[in-house]
Amino acid sequence: MTRRKRTKGHLQGVHMLSRVANSIYWMTRYIERAENLARIVEVNRHLNLDFPGDVDRQWEPLVWITGDNKLFEERYGDFTEENVTRFLMADPEYPNSILSCLQAARENARSIREIIPSEMWEQINTLYLYMKKMVDGKLAAESPYESYQNIIMKCHLFNGLMESTMSHSEGWHFGKLGQYIERADKISRVLDIKYFFLLPSPTFVGSPFDNIQWAALLKSVSAFEMYRKRWRRISHKHVAEFLILDREFPRAIYYCLIAAGQSLHAIAGTPQGQFANEPERILGRLRSDLDYKKIDEIVDGGLHEFLDHIQIQLNDLSNATFEEFFAIRPVDPHKNAQRVASSQQQSN
Amino acid sequence: MLNLKDYDVGGFYDEVFDKDGVVRPGARLLVDRINELPQGELERRQKAVELALLNMGITFTVYGDTSGTERIFPFDLFPRIVEAHDWAHIESGLKQRIQALNLFIDDIYQDQRIVNDNVVPRELIETCRGVRDVCRGLNPPRKIWCHICGTDLVRDDSGTWLVLEDNLRCPSGVSYVLENRQVMKRVFPRIFEESRVRPVNSYPLRLLENLSYLAPEDVQDPKIVILSPGSYNSAYFEHSYLAQQMGIELVEGRDLVVVDGRVAMRTTTGFQRVDVIYRRIDDDFLDPTTFRSDSMLGVPGLIDVYREGRVALANAPGTGVADDKVIYAYVPKMISYYLKEDPILPNVETYVCYDDAQRDHVLKNLDKLVVKAANESGGYGMLVGPHSTKEDQEKFAVLIKENPRNYIAQPTISLSRVPSIIDDRFEGRHVDLRPYVLYGETIEVLPGGLTRVALKKGSLVVNSSQGGGSKDTWVLDNDDAPQADQGTSTGGAHA
Structure with missing residues (x-):
């Protein structure tokens, strides 16, 4: 039998099933995705509340940042608040709605419930049941704010349980890897929301009104207070710098890449700064790209284009992770090609 | 008002009260403690348990229900009590049965002595859907074919234990036995402790030992x-x-x-x-x-x-030959044939439609009998005569004539009942029992098993897909179970 070489002794409990590793990776990604989506919808509500009364409310940018605008237009048409929130929160047929994400997280968790602590499973299960009740209108009236906060807090609770009840062994590292890849991707999209969010006129750029929006954006990733300690005054450049290049704030892209790298290297036992497989190479290159980056370079080259580049790299990283660790390696490539293809159901 | 004071046994064999309404010895403590609970307490605990089961995701999906609704397997808080002497009888009967069944399966795939000696008709084996040709001549590890067996038992109107069917393929339900017990310990810690119930939690360890025993x-x-x-x-x-x-x-x-x-x-x-x-x-x-x-x-x-x-497989492939409801009718003969013993646990009286005389009897009495297809489970493919319409009976008459080999019939057993919580009162509901037998180096019977209860009023079908629920099964350690002290407990808050 073939077994790839790994540095011995770095992690206990080897021989994790590929399918199980894949499920843990996607379980945490979907939870992170649901949480971030709740944050994005909530911040947009705030942005709109802060808009001058005579300007149209904007919900279209939210759909644009998901990249699923075509699907939205087919199914809903108008970018009204009601349509957009239903699409993003409660649409069971849209695979990236909060409801669908929580369902996918739960199904992944269900398929590995003998692996994860029962507290984690119960937390995912009750979170999904809560969401389902909300969507079915069976919850006692809650304000939208309470609902989003509840989702976010329940996701936090899940992450806390994972931190403190699950052994930090191989499976845990796959979970963290998924979580940080997803988080980096979503931060890049939250930042990008300003690119899509139309200001009433160019004169608004740099105005107090513009700054209010940047502050709301920071709040959506729970970054406002930490940002204040670092920079005090709001400026779009500093916000971008904080959310992209900060190495200490856990919702900064750079931080996420470092954390993802630590888990990735823990899995294979490769020393930091080297690579032994394709995911390590892609992540290492992306990280080192940010090691010496200055925010002026990023802004001058176009923030939107830069964020787009990050998203593509993260996508490549996820695909390479699948190929390296989860793809069921066929003994006879012709006979088993079908089985491999059918196992990669989960997508970005 | 949820208590047992005006409970009605309704003319059935009730496992808690005799026909005069007197509490049976093994249930006295339980009944006293339940009656002591403050008003509303039992309902409250029942609801808390249902919510806990839902949050733990101990649910099943009903096939054919496209909405994908998940339901909890309904759990009734009032336990089912099996007295020690009853259990000793069941245990020895089940051990005897699984030995005979294993010898039978082995024989079928080796020399077929039982067929050659005309104890079991050859045609029944040749037409049995559970037979696997690939198993002929096979020697499974340790000569064991069926390592895990779930045999369904019922009690009739005299309280006699009868074997209803053997599940020798992949019997399920043991997880509910273990989970139900966890729940009961949390909900009724005091009653549980006082009652001296035999533990079930060694099951996973025994199973693991048995599986290890099979390794190359x-x-x-x-x-x-x-x-x-x-x-x-x-x-x-x-x-x-x-x-x-x-x-x-x-x-x-x-x-x-x-x-x-x-x-x-x-x-x-x-x-x-x-x-x-x-x-x-x-x-x-x-x-x-x-x-x-x-x-x-x-x-x-x-x-x-x-x-x-x-590689070892548990259960071995091919055990389905003994899971056929027609073959079931021959198990008492197998016991005599292989073990030279009389069966300890009797079968339910069974008519095999393959036999001309027995088929005639079945066709004339479809309104009284329960008819079952040989290879169906889960309560499907079944006619309950007394609860059926003329059309149902005619439909089954045609089915039986078309394929007599595939059907058996049994008298409608008036299954024993146990008090169950129905809305805000106790009502008697019919139950069965699935104990689990592990066959390894030794044969072990898990003391307890899954008590399934037909929660629909008057129903005799206990399957979860047909509105059945479950109860914790309390096998008492001995028949001198302690009784509630008179006058010491004023409230049931600690029950």
């Missing part, structure tokens, strides 16, 4: 896995629960592959050898190269490796 002899530290059809299977909760309790891997067919003449699982570091598979997939789906070629659940080449003795 050259293997020092065997790798044991549970093979499940996956998370959409209705028994998936049980598969993952047992894997967790035993600390072994839960795998699906796509996790396994045959490499170098061994079964291996695909891990993040490559292939790892597997030695023993507790499979929860039916024979038909185990190996598409041997059985159904359209199976996506199995492992191509698995049976070849099994035949060469390089």
Whole structure:
């Protein structure tokens, strides 16, 4: 039998099933995705509340940042608040709605419930049941704010349980890897929301009104207070710098890449700064790209284009992770090609 | 008002009250304690349990229900009590039965002595859907075919224990036995402690020992896995629960592959050898190269490796031959034939439609009998005569005449009843019992089992797919169970 070489002794409990590793990776990604989506919808509500009364409310940018605008237009048409929130929160047929994400997280968790602590499973299960009740209108009236906060807090609770009840062994590292890849991707999209969010006129750029929006954006990733300690005054450049290049704030892209790298290297036992497989190479290159980056370079080259580049790299990283660790390696490539293809159901 | 003071036994054999309404000895303590509970307390605990089961995700999906509704397997807080002397009788009967069944299966795939001696008609074996030709001449590890058996027992209107059917393929339900017990200990810690109930929590360990016992002899530290059809299977909760309790891997067919003449699982570091598979997939789906070629659940080449003795399967393929309801009718004869003993636990009286005289009797009495198809389970393919319409009976008459081999009939047993919580009162509901037998180095019967209860009023069908629920089964340690002290307890808050 073939077994790839790994540095011995770095992690206990080897021989994790590929399918199980894949499920843990996607379980945490979907939870992170649901949480971030709740944050994005909530911040947009705030942005709109802060808009001058005579300007149209904007919900279209939210759909644009998901990249699923075509699907939205087919199914809903108008970018009204009601349509957009239903699409993003409660649409069971849209695979990236909060409801669908929580369902996918739960199904992944269900398929590995003998692996994860029962507290984690119960937390995912009750979170999904809560969401389902909300969507079915069976919850006692809650304000939208309470609902989003509840989702976010329940996701936090899940992450806390994972931190403190699950052994930090191989499976845990796959979970963290998924979580940080997803988080980096979503931060890049939250930042990008300003690119899509139309200001009433160019004169608004740099105005107090513009700054209010940047502050709301920071709040959506729970970054406002930490940002204040670092920079005090709001400026779009500093916000971008904080959310992209900060190495200490856990919702900064750079931080996420470092954390993802630590888990990735823990899995294979490769020393930091080297690579032994394709995911390590892609992540290492992306990280080192940010090691010496200055925010002026990023802004001058176009923030939107830069964020787009990050998203593509993260996508490549996820695909390479699948190929390296989860793809069921066929003994006879012709006979088993079908089985491999059918196992990669989960997508970005 | 939820108490037992105005409970009505309704002319049935009630396991808690005799026909005069006097509490049976083994249930006295329980009844006293329940009656002591403050008003509303039992309802409150019942609701708390249901919510806990939902949050724990101990649910099943009903096949054919497209809305994908998940339901909890309804759980009734009022336990079912089995007195020690009853249990001793059941235990010895089940041990005797599984020995005979194993000898029978082995015989069928070897010399077929029982057929040659005309004890079981050859045609029944040749037409039996559970027979697997690939098993002929096979020597399963330790000569054991059926390692895990769930035999369904009922009590009739005199309280006599009868065997209703044997489940020798992949009997399910034991996880509910273990979970129900956990719940009961939390909900009724005091009653439970006082009642001296025999524990059930050693089951996963015994099962693991038995599985290890089957490993190929050259293997020092065997790798044991549970093979499940996956998370959409209705028994998936049980598969993952047992894997967790035993600390072994839960795998699906796509996790396994045959490499170098061994079964291996695909891990993040490559292939790892597997030695023993507790499979929860039916024979038909185990190996598409041997059985159904359209199976996506199995492992191509698995049976070849099994035949060469390089992997063990529990239960062995082919045990379905003894799971056929027509073959069931011959189990008492098997016991006499192989063991030279009289059956300890009788069968329910059974008419085999394959036999001309018995078929005539069945066709004349369809309104009184329960008719069952030989290879159906879960309460499907069944006619309950007294509860059926003329059209139902005519439909079954046609089915029986078309394929007499496939049907048996039994008198409608007036199943025993146990008080159950129905809305805000106690009502008697019919129950059965599925004890679990483990056949390894020794034969062990789990003291207890799954008590299934037909929650629909008047219903005799206890299957979860047909509105059944479950109860915790309390096998008492001895028949001198302690009684509630008179006058010491004023309230049930600590019950």
